[in-house]
Amino acid sequence: MPYTVPKLDDFSPAALDAAGRDLLAAVRQEAEAVSGENDYKNFRDRWMARKNGVLTQINDLWLKAAPGPAKRDVGARVNQLKTEVEQIVEKRRLWVLAPTITAEHPGIEIPAQDWERYIKDAQLLGQKIDITLPGIRRPMGAEHPVIRTMNEVIGVFRAMGYSVAEGPEVETDYFNFEALNFPPNHPARDTQDTLFVAGQEKKAQRDRLLLRTHTSPVQIRAMLDTPPPIRVVAPGKVHRADTADATHSPVFHQVEGLAVDTNITFSDLKGTLDHAMKSLFGSSMKTRFFPSFFPFTEPSADVSITCFKCGGKGCRLCKMSGWIELLGCGMVDPNVFKFVESNGYDSQKISGFAFGMGVERITMLKYGIDDIQLFYQGDVRFLEQFA
Ligand code: PHE
Secondary structure, three states: OOOOOOOOOOOOHHHHHHHHHHHHHHHHHHHHHOOOHHHHHHHHHHHHOOOOOHHHHHHHHHHHOOOHHHHHHHHHHHHHHHHHHHHHHHHHHHHHHHHHHHHHOOOOOOOHHHHHHHHHHHHHOOOOOOOOOOOOOOOOOOOOHHHHHHHHHHHHHHOOOOEEOOOOOEEEHHHHOHHHOOOOOOHHHOOOOOOEOOOOOOOOHHHOEEEOOOOOHHHHHHHHHOOOOEEEEEEEEEEOOOOOOOOOOOEEEEEEEEEEEOOOOHHHHHHHHHHHHHHHHOOOOOEEEEEEEEOOEEEEEEEEEEOOOOOOOOOOOOOOOOEEEEEEEEEEOHHHHHOOHHHOOOOOOOEEEEEEEEHHHHHHHHHOOOOHHHHOOOOHHHHHHHO
């Protein structure tokens, strides 16, 4: 027996409950029975047709017939029933449509819990669905090559027991120069090299702010933080008043290293850096140390590695020397320890080494990049080669 809307003479909540239950049971049962598209249309019209659909009938037979005091309650119930019936009908519509889509695209299976959403999306967009089209994919980001090298260098030293320290990019003259044993009129303090923060003239020289020219001030900060023994690497951004060209940039990156303990010798420095270079560039890489000068290390050295273009034979890249200069290093100058004496750094009892390397330079050599500016231009075609 198909469902027919009954006339009501009892408008008590209990009677309305029962009538509502019957109606919903009927619409659910009929929905179940709907199979094809024509079937669906009949079903929809039977329930929703403006003219004499079931929903219109309950409006007439229940709501309009309700006595004054019951109108409010009956109205709310009728509205609720309308919403529920509409949802049941819509659900059935999607259910009927789904096989058509899968049939048009054999081989594609839309999981039952998804097809409703697929169809809804397409309707919202007012489009026919072509679920074989690829989705909109957001390109994956990737580490910048400079950061990547930095992390590789850090990884090599972490594996040797080093921890990571950081310091501010806006430094005081004290940490950037004075505590690192730069004499008062050392050329490195010159406006040629250092970018000073303006308006600092009233301050004492040691308190004046500048953009750090190297990561070496982190050596001092780390030693003030941690008594010996200490092993840290300090990666970061540094600034110099250089005009940009293929090998210079006013902003670049360094990784600093510092190891202080009892009986640290120059051999430890050589062994450590030789190992690090082999880890970074391959085990056949050789290192060469030759004398240099830094105010905060004594003795100081520059380190070269085998030219990877020619393998040491001599070529244009290494200016026929077979070697490529890569970093600065040395044994921590006892004068530097004086500035951190209060934290247990007694140059009579301890010794240490430090080193600093330019991350862009390492990256350029590693990947054969000939212009440092490429790192900062943000050209995706360049960057995605490293992804
Ligand atoms: N800070 C030096 C520079 O920027 C490099 C360096 C670090 C040298 C530590 C020796 C020890 O050139």
